[in-house]
Amino acid sequence: xxxxxxxxxxxxxxxxxxxxxxxxxxxxxxxxxxxxxxxxxxxxxxxxxxxxxxxxxxxxxxxxxxxxxxxxxxxxxxxxxxxxxxxxxxxxxxxxxxxxxxxxxxxxxxxxxxxxxxxxxxxxxxxxxxxxxxxxxxxxxxxxxxxxxxxxxxxxxxxxxxxxxxxxxxxxxxxxxxxxxxxxxxxxxxxxxxxxxxxxxxxxxxxxxxxxxxxxxxxxxxxxxxxxxxxxxxxxxxxxxxxxxxxxxxxxxxxxxxxxxxxxxxxxxxxxxxxxxxxxxxxxxxxxxxxxxxxxxxxxxxxxxxxxxxxxxxxx
Numbered sequence: 001x002x003x004x005x006x007x008x009x010x011x012x013x014x015x016x017x018x019x020x021x022x023x024x025x026x027x028x029x030x031x032x033x034x035x036x037x038x039x040x041x042x043x044x045x046x047x048x049x050x051x052x053x054x055x056x057x058x059x060x061x062x063x064x065x066x067x068x069x070x071x072x073x074x075x076x077x078x079x080x081x082x083x084x085x086x087x088x089x090x091x092x093x094x095x096x097x098x099x100x101x102x103x104x105x106x107x108x109x110x111x112x113x114x115x116x117x118x119x120x121x122x123x124x125x126x127x128x129x130x131x132x133x134x135x136x137x138x139x140x141x142x143x144x145x146x147x148x149x150x151x152x153x154x155x156x157x158x159x160x161x162x163x164x165x166x167x168x169x170x171x172x173x174x175x176x177x178x179x180x181x182x183x184x185x186x187x188x189x190x191x192x193x194x195x196x197x198x199x200x201x202x203x204x205x206x207x208x209x210x211x212x213x214x215x216x217x218x219x220x221x222x223x224x225x226x227x228x229x230x231x232x233x234x235x236x237x238x239x240x241x242x243x244x245x246x247x248x249x250x251x252x253x254x255x256x257x258x259x260x261x262x263x264x265x266x267x268x269x270x271x272x273x274x275x276x277x278x279x280x281x282x283x284x285x286x287x288x289x290x291x292x293x294x295x296x297x298x299x300x301x302x303x304x305x306x307x308x309x310x311x312x313x314x315x316x
Contacts, residue, residue, distance in 0.1 A: 048138035049201065058264050059112065059137070063296040064089035067267065068314040070292055073120045074276050074285035075127070075221075082120025082127075083316060084289050086267060087299070088199060089113055093134055098145045098162050110137045111144060112196050118217075125153035131217055135196030139204065142167075143193035148216035159216045159226075163187070167213075169226060178223070188228045191215045191246065191255070198244065198257065199265050205244055207233050212246065214253075222274070224251065237261055241268060252284065266294065 064087055071082040092101040092108035101108045111134045118129040127150065134145045146161040155174030162168040167185040171178065188211040197205060211228040219226045229248050236243045242261045247254045253274035260266045273286040292315040302310060 046140040048140050051137060052263075054263055055137075055200070059090045061296075062298060064299055065264075065266075065294065065296050066299060066314065067294040068292040068316055069269065069289040070315075071118060071120060072286075072288045073118060073127075074272075074274065074287045075120070075122050077276050077281055077283065077285070079285060079287075080120040080122055080127075082118060083292075084119075085117045085314070085316070086195075087115040087117075090137060093144060095144070098134075109144065111135055112137050112199060114196050116195070122152070127152045129217060131192060131215070133190075133192045133196055135193050135200070137200060139197065139201045142187055143190055143196065146190060146192045146216060148220060150217070150220060157220050159220055161190070161192075161216070171220070171226070173220070175223070178220075185213065185227065188213060191218075194244070194246075195257070195267065198259050198267065202235075202242065202244070202259065202265050205233070205235060207235055212248070214248065214251065218253070218272075218274070222251075222276075 067086045069084040069086070071080075071084040073080045073082055090110060090112055092104070093099070093111045094101045094105075095107060095109050100113075114131075114133045114135075116131045116133075118127070120127050129148075129150045131148045132146065133143050135143045142163050143161075144163045148157075148159045150157045157171075157173045157175075157178075159169070159171040162170075167187055169181070169183050169185060171181040173179060189206060191212055191214050194205070210231055210233050212231045212233075213226065213228050214224070216226075218224070229250055232247045232249075234245050236245070238261070240261060241258050244257045244259070245254065246256075251274065253272070255270065255272050257270045258268045260268060269288070269290050271286050271288050273284055275282050275284050293313060295310070295313060297310065299310075
């Protein structure tokens with residue numbers, strides 16, 4: 001990690017200003033016309049997929065899509081009641097710094113960002129979890145960045161994956177056996193990017209035997225090694241909904257994501273079955289999310305007390 005030795009005072013002030021700016025989203029359709037890409041192995045990029053007009057009309061209308069879910073989350077061998085929220089929005093992304101771009105630039109990469117949150121109680125103390133994934137709207141490479149944080153009364157955990165020449169991983173934990181880690185992984189499918197890919201091009205989801213890096217949330221909370229695992233993926237489609245299923249034999253875990261079969265392929269819910277608990281008491285439980293409501297709104301402009309009613313509409 002860089003220190004500030006050699007930085008000018010102006011640089012520090014500029015960095016401070018950027019940290020304090022609003023999270024207002026840039027939704028100009030022009031921002032998705034240019035694409036600068038990171039190198040992927042092998043050193044060839046898939047061609048950019050053309051964006052259908054219905055995609056542009058839905059995702060570049062100046063709104064985010066916010067969906068709330070009733071949550072039953074398996075933790076410490078029991079199911080916990082809580083809420084989950086998924087916030088999808090398009091925005092320009094800086095390929096170098098790998099953060100949201102504050103200004104228009106031909107080098108910006110248009111991404112579909114997902115901020116996914118979970119909040120639930122484990123006895124006396126709460127869990128607050130957030131995962132952010134940034135996926136190119138042209139669906140021609142892996143997620144450019146994934147970050148994860150978990151806060152509870154014992155401490156907090158943070159992990160980040162950056163897509164550069166390979167996957168660069170940084171992880172921090174209050175657990176002594178995990179502590180501070182920096183390492184690299186070869187590029188394979190990311191579970192975290194699947195939720196974005198579904199919204200763009202679900203017909204291109206991989207099936208059969210596939211190597212997948214599980215979600216940062218699962219890895220950190222289960223204290224598993226962050227690496228690719230052998231998995232089997234399948235799709236089952238009905239007239240209205242589709243279920244994408246991923247099974248990890250080594251992890252004894254199965255994830256099922258249910259989404260609408262027609263555009264805009266909204267996420268209707270999911271189940272996540274895995275073993276949890278302690279020692280001989282460990283058993284397989286199924287976490288489950290069921291939709292409460294969905295709205296499209298420019299939430300970054302709705303930060304006044306008069307906007308609190310919008311949380312009621314989401315059942316939060």
